[in-house]
Amino acid sequence: MKKFLAASILISLGLGLFSCTAHGDNPGHAYMPDMYYSRAYETYNYNDVGGELDTLKNRGIFYNAMPVPGTVARGEMMSYHLTNDSVGLKAAEVLKNPLDSMAATGAPMKEAERLFLVNCAICHGPQLDGNGPIVAGVGKGGYTGVPAVLTAPNIKSLSDGHYFYVITFVIRTMGSYASQLTPEQRWWVIKYIRSKQGGAGGAGSATKDSTAGGGKAPADSAAKK
Numbered sequence: 321m322k323k324f325l326a327a328s329i330l331i332s333l334g335l336g337l338f339s340c341t342a343h344g345d346n347p348g349h350a351y352m353p354d355m356y357y358s359r360a361y362e363t364y365n366y367n368d369v370g371g372e373l374d375t376l377k378n379r380g381i382f383y384n385a386m387p388v389p390g391t392v393a394r395g396e397m398m399s400y401h402l403t404n405d406s407v408g409l410k411a412a413e414v415l416k417n418p419l420d421s422m423a424a425t426g427a428p429m430k431e432a433e434r435l436f437l438v439n440c441a442i443c444h445g446p447q448l449d450g451n452g453p454i455v456a457g458v459g460k461g462g463y464t465g466v467p468a469v470l471t472a473p474n475i476k477s478l479s480d481g482h483y484f485y486v487i488t489f490v491i492r493t494m495g496s497y498a499s500q501l502t503p504e505q506r507w508w509v510i511k512y513i514r515s516k517q518g519g520a521g522g523a524g525s526a527t528k529d530s531t532a533g534g535g536k537a538p539a540d541s542a543a544k545k
Contacts, residue, residue: 397504404489415481417514419507424515432512435505439497443467448516465493476517483510 350356376383392399400415402408422428437446445451448470455467468475487506490496501509 396502397507399503400484402485402488408489409482409485412481412485413479415479415484417480417484417507417510419504419511422511424511428508429512429515432505432508435501436509436512439500440509443494444470447471448513470513471517480507480510480514483513 390399390401397418400412402412441452442454443450443452443465444467445455450467450469452467470476484503484506486494487501487509488496488498497506
């Protein structure tokens with residue numbers, strides 16, 4: 321009787337071990353397969369799984385797979401919902417540099433200097449004097465604009481928010497750098513510029529001839545009409 325019981329236990333253990341062993345690439349049966357094998361959705365792409373996209377269209381639902389306005393990427397600084405018009409410029413005037421509480425020294429400022437030299441110095445010059453390498457082409461079939469002298473009193477008096485707006489949006493001959501510089505990097509560049517201007521920035525609003533981009537502030541669609 322004892323031998324029969326021992327044999328039964330050994331057989332049961334053997335069957336148990338055998339049933340738990342994976343057979344090739346087949347892991348066996350999945351509990352709740354709809355959750356285990358989830359549908360793959362590609363970010364920013366149309367996801368026509370099982371005709372779902374056509375179903376939405378037929379129901380009059382617009383879906384372009386893009387993130388909703390105001391979405392902030394993970395690890396990014398909170399965005400500023402500014403519009404590229406006179407209303408957005410006015411809203412930007414009151415913005416404060418969130419990096420003001422940080423010392424203008426060390427590795428972050430070294431990186432800020434690099435960002436300025438890479439993105440801004442070609443026009444505004446390494447010394448902020450408006451004498452960048454591109455100026456050599458002015459009037460010779462090349463660059464036709466006149467870069468702002470960032471150390472000029474009227475430019476220094478502009479608010480940090482105004483600088484942020486100009487870097488973010490197109491303004492006359494200066495293009496937008498929103499794709500080259502993240503919001504945080506833009507504030508670092510502004511902080512670097514302030515450190516080289518020899519004084520804190522003012523809180524004055526823009527005038528038609530005193531934008532940091534060297535020209536007039538953009539007008540909104542209503543003004544254009």
